[in-house]
Structures are given as structure tokens and as C-alpha cells.
Amino acid sequence: MRTSAGGTGRDGTRLRADARRNRELIIAAARELIAERGPDVPMEEIARAAGVGVGTLYRRFPDRESLLVAVAGDNYRRVAAEVRNFVREGHGAWHTLRSFLSHASDVRLSLRLAFFSERTFSMLKHDAEARRSRDELLATLERLVRDAQTEGSMRTDVGAGDVVVLIGLFFDPARRARLPLAVPDDRYLMLMFDALHSGNATPLPGPPLGTDVLVRQLATDDDASPTPQGEPSPDHRP
Amino acid sequence: MRTSAGGTGRDGTRLRADARRNRELIIAAARELIAERGPDVPMEEIARAAGVGVGTLYRRFPDRESLLVAVAGDNYRRVAAEVRNFVREGHGAWHTLRSFLSHASDVRLSLRLAFFSERTFSMLKHDAEARRSRDELLATLERLVRDAQTEGSMRTDVGAGDVVVLIGLFFDPARRARLPLAVPDDRYLMLMFDALHSGNATPLPGPPLGTDVLVRQLATDDDASPTPQGEPSPDHRP
Amino acid sequence: MRTSAGGTGRDGTRLRADARRNRELIIAAARELIAERGPDVPMEEIARAAGVGVGTLYRRFPDRESLLVAVAGDNYRRVAAEVRNFVREGHGAWHTLRSFLSHASDVRLSLRLAFFSERTFSMLKHDAEARRSRDELLATLERLVRDAQTEGSMRTDVGAGDVVVLIGLFFDPARRARLPLAVPDDRYLMLMFDALHSGNATPLPGPPLGTDVLVRQLATDDDASPTPQGEPSPDHRP
Amino acid sequence: MRTSAGGTGRDGTRLRADARRNRELIIAAARELIAERGPDVPMEEIARAAGVGVGTLYRRFPDRESLLVAVAGDNYRRVAAEVRNFVREGHGAWHTLRSFLSHASDVRLSLRLAFFSERTFSMLKHDAEARRSRDELLATLERLVRDAQTEGSMRTDVGAGDVVVLIGLFFDPARRARLPLAVPDDRYLMLMFDALHSGNATPLPGPPLGTDVLVRQLATDDDASPTPQGEPSPDHRP
DNA sequence: AATGAATGAGATTTCATTCAT
DNA sequence: TATGAATGAAATCTCATTCAT
Numbered sequence: 001m002r003t004s005a006g007g008t009g010r011d012g013t014r015l016r017a018d019a020r021r022n023r024e025l026i027i028a029a030a031r032e033l034i035a036e037r038g039p040d041v042p043m044e045e046i047a048r049a050a051g052v053g054v055g056t057l058y059r060r061f062p063d064r065e066s067l068l069v070a071v072a073g074d075n076y077r078r079v080a081a082e083v084r085n086f087v088r089e090g091h092g093a094w095h096t097l098r099s100f101l102s103h104a105s106d107v108r109l110s111l112r113l114a115f116f117s118e119r120t121f122s123m124l125k126h127d128a129e130a131r132r133s134r135d136e137l138l139a140t141l142e143r144l145v146r147d148a149q150t151e152g153s154m155r156t157d158v159g160a161g162d163v164v165v166l167i168g169l170f171f172d173p174a175r176r177a178r179l180p181l182a183v184p185d186d187r188y189l190m191l192m193f194d195a196l197h198s199g200n201a202t203p204l205p206g207p208p209l210g211t212d213v214l215v216r217q218l219a220t221d222d223d224a225s226p227t228p229q230g231e232p233s234p235d236h237r238p
Numbered sequence: 239m240r241t242s243a244g245g246t247g248r249d250g251t252r253l254r255a256d257a258r259r260n261r262e263l264i265i266a267a268a269r270e271l272i273a274e275r276g277p278d279v280p281m282e283e284i285a286r287a288a289g290v291g292v293g294t295l296y297r298r299f300p301d302r303e304s305l306l307v308a309v310a311g312d313n314y315r316r317v318a319a320e321v322r323n324f325v326r327e328g329h330g331a332w333h334t335l336r337s338f339l340s341h342a343s344d345v346r347l348s349l350r351l352a353f354f355s356e357r358t359f360s361m362l363k364h365d366a367e368a369r370r371s372r373d374e375l376l377a378t379l380e381r382l383v384r385d386a387q388t389e390g391s392m393r394t395d396v397g398a399g400d401v402v403v404l405i406g407l408f409f410d411p412a413r414r415a416r417l418p419l420a421v422p423d424d425r426y427l428m429l430m431f432d433a434l435h436s437g438n439a440t441p442l443p444g445p446p447l448g449t450d451v452l453v454r455q456l457a458t459d460d461d462a463s464p465t466p467q468g469e470p471s472p473d474h475r476p
Numbered sequence: 477m478r479t480s481a482g483g484t485g486r487d488g489t490r491l492r493a494d495a496r497r498n499r500e501l502i503i504a505a506a507r508e509l510i511a512e513r514g515p516d517v518p519m520e521e522i523a524r525a526a527g528v529g530v531g532t533l534y535r536r537f538p539d540r541e542s543l544l545v546a547v548a549g550d551n552y553r554r555v556a557a558e559v560r561n562f563v564r565e566g567h568g569a570w571h572t573l574r575s576f577l578s579h580a581s582d583v584r585l586s587l588r589l590a591f592f593s594e595r596t597f598s599m600l601k602h603d604a605e606a607r608r609s610r611d612e613l614l615a616t617l618e619r620l621v622r623d624a625q626t627e628g629s630m631r632t633d634v635g636a637g638d639v640v641v642l643i644g645l646f647f648d649p650a651r652r653a654r655l656p657l658a659v660p661d662d663r664y665l666m667l668m669f670d671a672l673h674s675g676n677a678t679p680l681p682g683p684p685l686g687t688d689v690l691v692r693q694l695a696t697d698d699d700a701s702p703t704p705q706g707e708p709s710p711d712h713r714p
Numbered sequence: 715m716r717t718s719a720g721g722t723g724r725d726g727t728r729l730r731a732d733a734r735r736n737r738e739l740i741i742a743a744a745r746e747l748i749a750e751r752g753p754d755v756p757m758e759e760i761a762r763a764a765g766v767g768v769g770t771l772y773r774r775f776p777d778r779e780s781l782l783v784a785v786a787g788d789n790y791r792r793v794a795a796e797v798r799n800f801v802r803e804g805h806g807a808w809h810t811l812r813s814f815l816s817h818a819s820d821v822r823l824s825l826r827l828a829f830f831s832e833r834t835f836s837m838l839k840h841d842a843e844a845r846r847s848r849d850e851l852l853a854t855l856e857r858l859v860r861d862a863q864t865e866g867s868m869r870t871d872v873g874a875g876d877v878v879v880l881i882g883l884f885f886d887p888a889r890r891a892r893l894p895l896a897v898p899d900d901r902y903l904m905l906m907f908d909a910l911h912s913g914n915a916t917p918l919p920g921p922p923l924g925t926d927v928l929v930r931q932l933a934t935d936d937d938a939s940p941t942p943q944g945e946p947s948p949d950h951r952p
Numbered sequence: 953a954a955t956g957a958a959t960g961a962g963a964t965t966t967c968a969t970t971c972a973t
Numbered sequence: 974t975a976t977g978a979a980t981g982a983a984a985t986c987t988c989a990t991t992c993a994t
Contacts, residue, residue, distance in 0.1 A: 019953070042988060044956095053955040058990070158429070166426065169408055186443045188404065191396070194440050195433030202432050205424050256973070257978055280963060291980045296965065298978095494994070495957055518984060529959045534986060536957095634905070642902065646883055662919045664880065667872070670916050671909035678908050681900050733974075756967060758977095767976040772969070 025050040072113035073130025080133045093147030111167045138211040155198045161209030263288040310351035311368030318371045331385030349405045376449040393436045399447030501526040548589035549606030556609045569623030587643045614687040631674045637685030739764040786827035787844025794847045807861030825881045852925040869912045875923030
């Protein structure tokens with residue numbers, strides 16, 4: 001049984017064991033460096049951190065964008081399980097949402113990665129599994145938001161898309177690195193939650209932003225068909 | 239008696255008319271491009287946008303940092319008058335603070351510019367007038383925050399420094415440009431205000447952040463006189 | 477057992493064959509051009525002369541200084557063997573000294589290269605092998621001078637350091653290139669030797685200049701061990 | 715009575731008093747800076763040192779070469795009187811030659827300046843007075859050398875041209891600046907004299923080099939007629 | 953398949969020289 | 974006429990990407 005997770009080449013053929021290992025090393029190094037220094041770190045440094053040559057990196061990922069896509073996809077996968085666990089616990093939607101976004105820095109990275117650039121986003125469409133993971137993540141987020149709103153603990157004029165935007169704006173490591181200040185993430189995360197909590201009556205301009213809007217907004221120019229072609233391996237975990 | 243605003247060379251001598259005009263064109267172009275694409279836009283593009291040669295740009299500003307400083311300084315000056323007007327109106331501190339930060343996009347740019355890099359910040363110290371403007375801006379912010387807290391409309395576990403950080407994190411045009419979404423600034427500004435409004439009881443980690451902390455944190459190596467006038471951050475805890 | 481001469485990267489690892497060849501082409505081109513036009517020839521020209529792109533040059537030598545160091549180091553190595561041969565012959569120290577400096581233009585280039593700039597010199601300290609070669613060269617020079625003085629054929633109020641300075645002043649190709657004259661090196665080399673010959677009684681201001689002085693004068697900031705082996709300048713005053 | 719000394723424009727018209735003053739300030743500043751840092755000092759620095767704008771400098775001297783020519787010419791004139799004095803004293807030709815070259819740093823600068831570049835040299839041909847001063851200087855040098863040789867104190871296989879070459883090679887301030895060593899000029903000047911002193915029997919390759927050779931060698935490509943055209947003001951000091 | 957060398961297109965900065973004020 | 978501002982052609986160096994080993 002072939003799992004597709006990060007283990008297939010462009011044409012769907014199985015990668016050699018060492019090749020797959022390199023692929024993973026590269027993605028891990030890239031995630032680290034990107035999280036630390038933003039999406040513009042020199043390719044050579046990523047290669048060095050991964051312990052491979054640039055050539056290898058480029059053989060695996062023909063350009064920077066496709067590496068970003070891979071990192072994003074990988075991250076979604078990493079997050080997928082975590083997501084389910086968080087939800088299972090059942091401490092109330094609002095609390096779950098908070099701890100979900102507070103503790104899982106991978107989640108935050110995931111939410112940011114999809115929106116690094118149009119091309120990153122649009123390429124994501126061609127990796128069916130990553131897209132599926134992403135959609136699961138977004139669906140979970142949607143559900144948590146909806147439940148929290150039903151509970152009455154979250155204001156109803158915001159949507160899951162707003163949460164994604166907030167995360168995307170807030171947690172930019174490049175920006176943070178540039179701020180010559182040691183500001184604690186937590187403090188501003190808390191403020192963000194307070195902003196989202198119900199009891200804040202200021203009416204917001206515009207309707208709640210759903211994640212569907214985010215996704216749709218990016219899927220206009222390219223092909224509209226949901227999963228057009230090049231789905232390397234349709235079979236995935238049950 | 240003329241003030242020197244924008245019209246003096248490094249040594250304080252008056253610039254020739256055409257030179258001053260170019261200087262202003264450059265700063266305007268730089269502000270525009272920086273606001274649009276962040277502080278790393280090619281110098282050549284800035285020059286082109288200003289309608290001058292690179293050489294001219296470099297004659298006026300020997301390196302990128304000094305251009306950033308100039309843009310920051312200029313922006314502070316542009317903001318200074320506006321600041322006073324806003325305050326004069328007197329519709330209550332909270333309302334004033336909101337409209338102050340909501341309407342003046344220059345204010346937001348100013349608050350961000352000071353913290354682009356340590357060197358930008360530190361060079362700013364040597365431009366007395368820009369520093370004065372900055373300090374006036376920060377002092378105003380401090381006052382508004384304090385008053386709003388006294389009014390009971392703003393939570394007391396945040397400080398003016400927190401506002402600056404939030405602005406700095408939120409309104410990064412480079413980041414925005416990268417987001418392939420047309421997100422309305424207003425919406426998130428509102429959320430930010432709601433986060434800052436009183437009635438949000440979640441205790442924040444850490445003490446309120448004053449602007450003095452921001453300024454002091456960056457002023458270690460150089461001159462010791464922290465903030466010549468415009469006392470930012472008197473005590474304001476409840 | 478291979479020596480690493482010219483064939484190792486910065487970290488001592490073996491270079492690939494083609495890289496080593498390029499490295500050598502670059503050094504050769506640089507030596508040529510530097511000898512012809514001084515240490516300021518455009519990097520791009522050096523690259524062109526070597527038949528490579530600038531990028532290659534910069535990959536090998538991250539900046540101009542490090543290229544100069546490499547050329548110096550290489551030159552020392554080239555000279556090292558020659559030095560021993562000259563000395564072996566044994567026609568009397570004075571004669572040896574003369575032919576040593578007369579025939580080997582590489583020797584002269586070497587003696588000049590170490591003193592192009594403080595940074596060149598100081599970086600040289602970190603290339604152990606080049607330093608060893610340099611020290612061997614200087615030690616040989618010291619010995620020849622001392623022996624010639626013992627023989628009675630060389631004035632005793634000069635030292636090997638003086639010889640280096642004279643070479644350094646005389647054989648500046650940039651200077652020569654600028655002189656719109658075809659002056660024969662030999663002629664002035666001969667005059668220099670006559671100046672150094674004994675029987676010239678004019679007392680010189682200052683003590684004989686040893687090469688140790690040259691070396692020490694430049695070795696203040698960095699490591700304290702002055703000259704690992706190849707003892708330049710034992711006492712040699714009459 | 716119009717004296718031509720530095721006081722005429724390109725077309726021979728008398729310069730306004732302030733213009734002449736500027737011309738002199740520029741030349742003085744240029745001499746200083748050139749002597750200190752070689753013939754490549756930025757034009758703007760020369761202008762600044764002279765207390766004028768670059769525009770003024772360029773109005774006076776259309777390019778760098780012509781400034782060098784002017785500095786050379788001026789220097790010759792400054793030296794001319796000195797030359798006569800030195801000779802008048804009459805302490806023996808050898809002694810005179812030594813003190814002549816030892817004490818008058820202007821003399822040394824003059825001897826170097828003529829040979830900075832072909833164009834410098836060739837342009838000199840168009841400034842009749844400077845050429846005359848130069849020729850006087852060279853003639854004096856020739857005479858001193860000849861007399862010293864007649865006295866028996868100077869070797870006869872060298873000529874005044876050799877002396878010029880030696881000076882030209884030795885006293886390059888740019889070179890000296892680069893040497894990270896404080897070497898005393900005197901010491902090497904003394905050595906040079908010892909080289910030139912009789913009693914040094916090593917036969918030199920080639921014939922004595924006369925200054926005529928220097929001059930002739932540079933006058934081939936251009937026009938051969940001694941003072942072709944454009945002698946701005948033939949009348950000069952009686 | 954892996955490596956890392958080579959490439960060349962920018963980006964920054966300097967400075968000789970021209971030109972508007 | 975004096976000024977110094979404007980220009981643009983180098984020169985240095987970096988890095989994404991391609992290609993030989």
C-alpha cells in the first residue's frame with residue numbers, strides 16, 4: 001500500500017528511500033528557517049541546514065515556490081492529527097479554539113503559509129493530499145468558530161476567515177525579527193482572543209469572513225475545477 | 239523665521255530650491271513605495287519613481303538607512319499638526335484615540351517606521367526635530383491612553399507601547415502586499431480596538447508596555463538623555 | 477601524501493577537479509593582472525581573464541582581499557622551491573642574494589604582496605601554509621643578508637627588512653605602468669645592489685630594519701605567536 | 715604688463731582677480747592632496763579643500779589631467795627660484811645635488827608629476843612657461859650631475875634621467891600610504907645617493923639616461939614641433 | 953541520484969563630469 | 974562667474990538557478 005505522504009516524485013513514482021529522506025530533511029530545515037526568518041531565506045542556506053547540496057534541493061523542488069508549497073503541505077499533514085485531538089477533548093468550543101491556536105505553533109505556521117503568495121496558494125491546488133489536509137484544518141476551524149458562537153462565547157460578526165487573517169498578520173517571523181524588541185507573542189495572542197470574544201459590541205464593517213471566501217478568492221484566475229489533474233495518488237488514509 | 243523642516247542639508251545649511259524639491263520628491267516616492275512594498279524596495283526604483291537618477295538619491299541620502307530615517311522624520315512632521323487637531327476636538331479620549339489611529343494612515347506609518355531596524359531608530363536620535371515630532375506623537379498617544387483608561391473606556395493592563403506594537407505588527411504593507419487578499423484594514427482595526435476596550439477581563443501576561451520602554455530599549459549605546467521633551471509614560475497604572 | 481597546496485577549500489576539504497582548475501586559473505589571471513596593473517584591477521576583468529564568471533570568482537574568494545591573500549600565498553609557494561635551489565648553489569652569499577632577487581620576479585612580487593594592505597597581511601596570518609612559505613622566504617633573506625655581511629660584501633647598517641622595503645618601493649607595477657617610459661628593471665636593481673654593497677660609508681639614519689620588525693609591526697591586534705617557524709631575524713648587527 | 719603666471723584663462727585673457735585667486739587655491743589644495751594621496755583623489759575633495767565648488771574647479775580645469783598639468787606647472791615655477799639658489803651656494807656639485815634633492819620636497823614632487831601619465835606629460839607641452847621652468851629644472855639637474863661626475867664624486871654610468879626615474883619610483887605617496895609601515899624617507903634617500911656615488915663599480919646595463927631621453931621619449935606620438943601652438947602668453951618675467 | 957561549482961542578473965554605492973540656478 | 978545638484982557609468986558583491994562531475 002503506497003502512501004503518498006511526501007513520498008512521491010513529480011510523476012507519482014515512488015521515491016528511493018534515501019531520496020525520500022532528503023526530501024524530508026529539506027522540508028524540515030525549510031520549515032525551521034522560514035519560521036525563523038521568513039520566506040526569503042537563501043536556498044543555499046536551507047540546503048546547508050538540511051545537510052544536502054543545493055542541487056539536491058532543486059532536484060526535489062524546482063523553485064522556491066514549490067518548496068514553500070511542500071512545506072505548507074507537510075505542515076498541514078503534521079497538524080491534521082493534532083487538530084482531531086484538540087477537538088476530541090471537549091472543553092467547550094471557545095476554550096478549544098484558544099488552546100488550539102495558542103499551543104500549536106505548527107497550526108499558526110500552516111495558516112500563514114497558505115497565504116505567502118498567490119502562486120504558493122494556487123500550486124497548492126495540485127497537491128490533492130495537502131489540499132485535503134488544509135481543508136480539514138479549515139473545516140475544523142470553521143466548526144470551532146461556529147460552536148463557540150453558538151455557545152455564546154464568541155462574537156458572531158466574525159468568521160473563521162477573520163481568524164486566519166489575524167493569524168496571518170500577527171505571526172510573521174520576519175516582521176518580528178525586524179522589531180528590535182522582545183515582545184511576547186502570548187500577550188498579543190491574548191488581546192486577539194479578547195477581540196474575538198463576545199461582549200465586544202462594536203459592529204464591524206463587512207460580513208463575517210469565512211474560510212471559503214479565502215479559498216474562493218484565490219481560485220478565480222486559475223482553473224476553477226476543484227482538483228483539476230495531477231492527483232498523484234488518490235488513495236489516502238481511510 | 240523659517241523652520242528648517244525638510245529644507246536643510248545635513249549640516250543645516252539651506253538647500254537650493256531645486257535640490258529641496260528633489261529631496262521632497264524622493265521622500266514622497268520613498269514613502270509611497272515603502273508603504274506599498276516595505277523597506278527593501280530597490281533604491282533605483284525609488285529614484286525612478288521620484289524622477290531622478292540614483293546618483294541624486296545617493297547624494298541626498300548616503301545609504302538606505304538614512305533615507306528611511308528621512309522618511310520617518312518627514313512623516314512625523316506631517317503627523318505632528320494632525321495630532322494636535324485630533325486632540326483639540328475633545329470627544330472623549332477613547333473616541334479620540336480611535337479616530338486618531340483610524341483616520342491618519344500617516345500616523346500608522348510613523349509608528350511603524352521608527353522600528354524598522356535598530357540603525358534606523360538610532361539614527362533618528364540624531365535628527366533633533368524628527369525626534370521632537372516623534373516624542374510629541376508618542377506623548378500624545380500616552381496621554382490618550384491614560385485618559386481613556388481614566389474614563390474607564392480602555393482596559394488598564396495595556397499601555398501605549400502595546401498600541402505601537404499592535405500597529406507595527408498589523409500594518410505591515412509588505413505583509414499585506416503578500417497576502418493575496420483584499421482585506422479591509424478597518425475591520426481589523428476595529429477588532430484591535432475591541433481588544434483594547436475595557437470589559438475584556440482576560441488578564442494579560444506581563445505589565446502594560448509604555449512607549450518609554452520602546453524608546454529606552456533602543457537607546458542604550460548612544461546618548462543618555464532619553465527623551466528631551468514630550469514626557470512619554472508618566473505612571474498610569476490604576 | 478598530498479600537500480594541500482592550492483587544492484583545498486577554506487575548510488580544508490578537497491576541491492572538485494574543475495573547481496581546483498578554475499581556482500588556479502583565477503589566481504593565475506589575478507597574479508598577471510595584479511602584477512601588471514596593481515591590486516585594484518576590477519574583479520570582473522580578473523574573472524574574464526580567467527575565463528570564468530564573476531560569480532565563480534566570488535564563490536572562491538568572497539572579496540578582493542581574500543583573492544590577494546590567495547595570490548600572495550600561491551606566490552610564496554611558487555617561490556619556496558626556487559628559494560632553496562638558489563641557496564643550495566653556494567656562490568657566496570652576496571652573489572646568491574643578487575641573483576636571487578634579480579632572476580626571480582616571483583620573489584619580488586611575493587615581497588610586495590604581503591604589504592599591500594594591513595588586511596591582506598593580517599589575513600595571511602590565518603593561512604598557515606602560506607605563512608610558513610613566507611616565513612621561509614624571509615628567513616632565507618635574513619640568512620643571505622647576514623652571511624653577505626659576514627663575508628664583508630654587504631654594508632652592515634642595513635637589514636633584510638630594508639631590502640624588502642626597497643623591493644616594495646621599487647617594483648610597483650601600477651607605478652611602472654603609469655610611467656610612460658620603458659625603464660629597464662635591471663638597471664635600477666643594479667643600482668639598488670650597489671647601494672647595499674659595503675664600501676658605501678654614508679651612515680644611514682636609524683638601525684638596520686629586520687623582517688621581524690615588518691612582521692611584528694603588523695601583528696599587534698591578532699594572535700600573539702609571531703612567527704611559528706622559520707626564525708626571521710636573529711641578531712645580526714656587527 | 716601681463717604676467718602669465720597662473721593668471722591667464724584658456725584663451726589668454728586675463729582672469730578676474732577672484733578667479734585667479736580661486737585658481738591658486740585649487741592648485742594649492744590639489745598639490746597637497748596629490749602629494750598625500752596620489753593623483754586619484756576625488757575631484758570633489760580637492761574642490762572642498764580649496765573651498766570652492768566642483769563647478770568652479772571644472773571651469774578652471776576641464777578635466778583631471780589638466781589639473782595635474784597645472785599643478786606640475788605651478789610646482790615647476792615654485793621650484794625654479796629655489797633651484798637657482800641651491801646652485802649658487804657652491805659647496806661642490808655632489809653636495810649640492812644631495813641637498814637639492816633631499817631638502818626640497820617640491821623638487822621631488824615636480825620630478826614625479828611630469829610622469830604621471832602620457833597625457834599629463836604631453837599636455838605640458840602646451841604650457842610654454844611651465845615647460846620652460848621644467849626645462850630649467852632638468853637643465854640644472856643635468857649640470858649638477860655632470861659636475862659631480864667631473865668632480866669624481868658621482869659614478870659616470872648614470873645620467874640625470876636616471877635620477878629622475880629613481881625619484882619617480884621612490885617617492886610615490888600613494889604607495890607609501892599603502893605600506894603599513896612608517897619607513898623614513900631619509901633612510902632610502904641616503905641609500906639612493908650611495909648607489910649613485912662613485913666607487914660603485916658594478917657596471918650598469920644600458921647607457922646613462924639623460925633627461926633629454928625622457929623628454930624625447932614622450933614626444934613621439936603627439937606633435938614633434940617643440941612648442942607647437944597655443945602658447946598663451948609668450949611674455950613672461952624678464 | 954547527489955553534489956556543489958558556475959553562471960549572470962540585479963542591488964548598492966562611488967565619482968567624474970555636465971548643467972541648472 | 975560660482976555653485977553645488979544631477980547624472981549615469983562603473984565597480985563590488987549576492988543569490989536564484991542551471992549544469993558538469
